[in-house]
Amino acid sequence: MFIRFKERPSEEIFDFVEAKWSEFSPENAPFMITSLDKEFAKLYRTEKQSQTILVFFTVIAILVSVLGFLGLATYVAMQRTKEVGIRKVYGSSEESIIYMLTVNLLKWVVFACIIAVPVSWIYLENWLENFAFRINLRADIFLLASFLALAVGFVSVIFQAWSAAVTNPVNSLKQE
Numbered sequence: 001m002f003i004r005f006k007e008r009p010s011e012e013i014f015d016f017v018e019a020k021w022s023e024f025s026p027e028n029a030p031f032m033i034t035s036l037d038k039e040f041a042k043l044y045r046t047e048k049q050s051q052t053i054l055v056f057f058t059v060i061a062i063l064v065s066v067l068g069f070l071g072l073a074t075y076v077a078m079q080r081t082k083e084v085g086i087r088k089v090y091g092s093s094e095e096s097i098i099y100m101l102t103v104n105l106l107k108w109v110v111f112a113c114i115i116a117v118p119v120s121w122i123y124l125e126n127w128l129e130n131f132a133f134r135i136n137l138r139a140d141i142f143l144l145a146s147f148l149a150l151a152v153g154f155v156s157v158i159f160q161a162w163s164a165a166v167t168n169p170v171n172s173l174k175q176e
Contacts, residue, residue, distance in 0.1 A: 002036070066156050073105055073160035085169040094165040101161035102154065109153040113146040 003017065014033060021031045077084075084097055121137060128134045 062152070066152055069105070069109075069153055070156045070160065073101070073157040076105060077101060077160050077164040081164070081167075084164050084167070088165075088169040094162075097165040098158065098161040101164060102157050105157045106150065106153055109150055113149055117142045117146060 001021075005013070017033075018031050022028065025031075080101070084101075087097060087100075121142065124137055128137070
């Protein structure tokens, strides 16, 4: 039996309902009371646990990817030290060197987004089919995620590209 209350029920109301239950219940069925909120909470407990685990591993994955991308940017800048020095000697601006180093690395982020968006869309559509009440996936969520990935990639690369662009070309050519 479901009972809807306009206000938060008190003990008197529960006692009244229990008395009526025992009066009308066949064969004195046991009286157990619970709220619908608690029942829904039980149903979605696994989703809450999955959410916690997913958020934790997402943060770890983002940190690892930023560190990896920073390492890749450092490696590329070190490999291209001679090229950057020669470009600066021939009059290339710092902005063009930063642009050159940044674009070469950010194209990998764009490539990853091109692969990740359809895969995640399909996975989420299949996962959401299991729910009676569900949301419809919108493209703006995936565009925002792709933009954030590009922004994180840009921030992690720009510092390395800037440090490579402002170094003295004489020092970089001596090193090589």
